[in-house]
Amino acid sequence: MKLTAEPDDGLDAIPGFPVVLITVDNNIMTAAAFSFYSFKPPSVMVGIIPENLTFELIAKRREFGINFPTSDQFEEIITCGTASGRDENKFETTGFTPVPGEVIGTSLIAECPLNLECQVVHQIDFGGSHCWFVGEIVKAHIEESYRRDRALMYWNREFRRIGAIVN
């Protein structure tokens, strides 16, 4: 039987989105408000709450790194999602190694198997809880042993692995 529910309950029930670690400058923030944007030019977008330091940094630097952690890096993911870069250097707290981007000035995370260097090309701000930045991917770094199934998904207090291939 299907129940009619409020919009918030519907939003909460969404399966999940990829967990990413957004880097700007020397700061790291965990996010699941991450999406594909366009194939040509290849671009992605991130949604940031304007009160966050990351918003301030992206608005200023006009670039960001998208680092895909593995499910093994759960502790670091939690740290980067709860601590604020205003209080601590999260590269130091987590022990993650910063690697300078080839194109962008922002640090990428060496321990993440996939990194995307992005330059902000558009800002989407219609006044909701999140402001979105569209970033064109200008360079990527992929571990030779990269496997999609090491990734972590998140929504509404549930972290999940990504599961088996169906097709």
Place this chain on the structure above:
Amino acid sequence: MKLTAEPDDGLDAIPGFPVVLITVDNNIMTAAAFSFYSFKPPSVMVGIIPENLTFELIAKRREFGINFPTSDQFEEIITCGTASGRDENKFETTGFTPVPGEVIGTSLIAECPLNLECQVVHQIDFGGSHCWFVGEIVKAHIEESYRRDRALMYWNREFRRIGAIVN
């Protein structure tokens, strides 16, 4: 060892996004270009290639349904992702049952355990391959037995189940 790669390879390597069946009017389209947009007001967004019938219909009707299929509905998902509503009625082809929305005029899919009724509040079009519509969720319908882990994810030719909880 990490290899430097082109932007397209980086985009391809993304883990996956939830597979949704977008309904507008009496048409159905499979998409993974689906994202959260904002908590307040609760809203989501869908990315559509402007050549698709679904683009035309959303642009006209200013509303859409987001229907989350289960991994059991794989065949229907493929049909709704390959056939065009210009050639056939996909409710008829798949055997899915259309149910009118409570708020929107568009049909929802009875067999999907989670449906979101959305009204378009913004259109995002910076000229890439996709145009995005932000829809405020105005009503939701959730099966009593709904479980997030029946969902399907997709990216770059891989359909995957969503996996086990980590936290």
